[in-house]
Amino acid sequence: MIRTVVHGAGRMARSVLAQLSGYDKLEPVALVSRTLPDDCPGIDWFASLEELQSDADLLIDFTLPGGARAAARWCAANNVALVSGTTGLVDKDIEALKSASREVPVLWAPNLSHGVALVTALVRQAAAALGVGAEISINDVHHRHKLDAPSGTALALAGAALEGRLLGSQSRLDGEGSSPGTEDGDVAFSSVREGEVIGEHTISFTMPNELIEITHKALDRTVFAKGALKAGEWLVGQKPGYYSTSDWLGLD
Ligand SMILES: NC(=O)c1ccc[n+]([C@@H]2O[C@H](COP(=O)([O-])OP(=O)(O)OC[C@H]3O[C@@H](n4cnc5c(N)ncnc54)[C@H](OP(=O)(O)O)[C@@H]3O)[C@@H](O)[C@H]2O)c1
Numbered sequence: 001m002i003r004t005v006v007h008g009a010g011r012m013a014r015s016v017l018a019q020l021s022g023y024d025k026l027e028p029v030a031l032v033s034r035t036l037p038d039d040c041p042g043i044d045w046f047a048s049l050e051e052l053q054s055d056a057d058l059l060i061d062f063t064l065p066g067g068a069r070a071a072a073r074w075c076a077a078n079n080v081a082l083v084s085g086t087t088g089l090v091d092k093d094i095e096a097l098k099s100a101s102r103e104v105p106v107l108w109a110p111n112l113s114h115g116v117a118l119v120t121a122l123v124r125q126a127a128a129a130l131g132v133g134a135e136i137s138i139n140d141v142h143h144r145h146k147l148d149a150p151s152g153t154a155l156a157l158a159g160a161a162l163e164g165r166l167l168g169s170q171s172r173l174d175g176e177g178s179s180p181g182t183e184d185g186d187v188a189f190s191s192v193r194e195g196e197v198i199g200e201h202t203i204s205f206t207m208p209n210e211l212i213e214i215t216h217k218a219l220d221r222t223v224f225a226k227g228a229l230k231a232g233e234w235l236v237g238q239k240p241g242y243y244s245t246s247d248w249l250g251l252d
Contacts, residue, residue: 001027002236005052005059005080007071009033009040011145012062012085015225017043025233030054049074056080058232064147065089068108069096076100083232084108085224087152101242105235109245110152112227116201117245119216120160121252123203126212127164134205134212136161137188141200149191153201158187161203 004026006013014037020028030044032052046052049070061071061084068086073096075082082100087110089097097108111117127136138158140151150158198218205212218224231248246252 001025002058002233003027003029003054003056004232005030005032005054005056007032007049007059007061008063008067008086009035009037010062012221012224013060014039015221016060016062016228019222019225019229023229026058026229029056057236058083060084060228060232061086062228065093069093072096072100072106075106076103079104081105081232081236081238082107083112083228083235085110085112085228088148089152098242101240104240105238105243106241107231107235107243107245107248109227109231110156111199111224112231112245113216113218113223114227114249115216115218115223116153117249117251119201119203119214120157121246122214123157124160124164124167126205126214127161128168130205130207130212131165131168134207135188136165137190137204137206139190139192139200139202139204141192141194141197143196143198144193146193149193150189151191151199151201153199154189154191157201157203158189161187 002025006016020026028043030046030052031040032046032049034047036045044054058081059071059075061068063086065088068084068089071082071084081104097106100106138154140154142151198221200217202213202215234248
């Protein structure tokens with residue numbers, strides 16, 4: 001059994017805890033959160049990572065950027081694999097995760113659903129095929145409590161689109177010896193925060209007289225929580241390094 005610590009006690013961390021109770025490969029050994037949730041299941045609780053007294057193989061972090069940074073430092077110092085789904089990260093947070101990945105395996109993903117990993121690969125492929133002739137826009141819709149906008153998933157999808165467009169322009173240059181058409185073009189973002197929407201992303205490729213839209217809708221938080229558990233199960237067997245959902249699922 002993989003001894004698993006959950007970091008955070010918000011909507012996502014509580015969903016992870018709920019999924020852990022029925023997951024036979026991971027054993028929940030501790031919850032670390034600044035406040036003790038009312039509905040804390042029968043699990044040891046610690047108010048900070050410094051106070052944590054449990055041997056662990058894996059830490060699953062769903063907090064806010066400061067929490068992800070602390071988790072990265074703690075995991076590196078204690079030889080514990082880290083799955084972090086926390087978004088809104090800035091350079092110093094990403095640097096902390098990358099620095100930890102020199103000591104332990106780290107998988108950070110702004111979206112841990114299998115469906116979004118697949119959509120990301122599709123977006124890369126579509127952008128490569130369509131080239132600069134298509135204008136790309138990304139709309140994300142989330143619940144009104146979400147702090148970051150555009151969402152981490154929207155930013156990752158934009159990265160995949162621009163990567164695909166660049167790859168497409170390189171292969172057109174190789175194949176035809178013509179101008180690479182490397183203007184990246186901008187990706188336009190729009191974000192809506194309303195009600196209790198779990199998370200919806202639509203990527204639009206607009207061309208003269210044609211529109212392609214790829215939409216993913218998360219209908220329940222369990223898709224992210226289950227993804228975190230499966231990613232964690234895979235991660236503990238890996239060497240130290242910085243991994244993505246594409247590495248975990250073998251998608252490219
Ligand atoms: N990757 C994915 O698949 C995915 C899916 C959904 C959401 N997310 C992301 O996951 C994160 C959590 O989402 P959520 O909906 O669960 O948020 P939430 O309900 O607001 O919960 C955030 C939790 O983080 C804790 N926290 C905040 N700052 C901290 C710090 N510096 N150190 C330790 N704990 C800290 C909070 O503790 P206090 O209550 O004590 O402040 C709270 O328990 C967000 O970044 C969200 O965008 C990712």
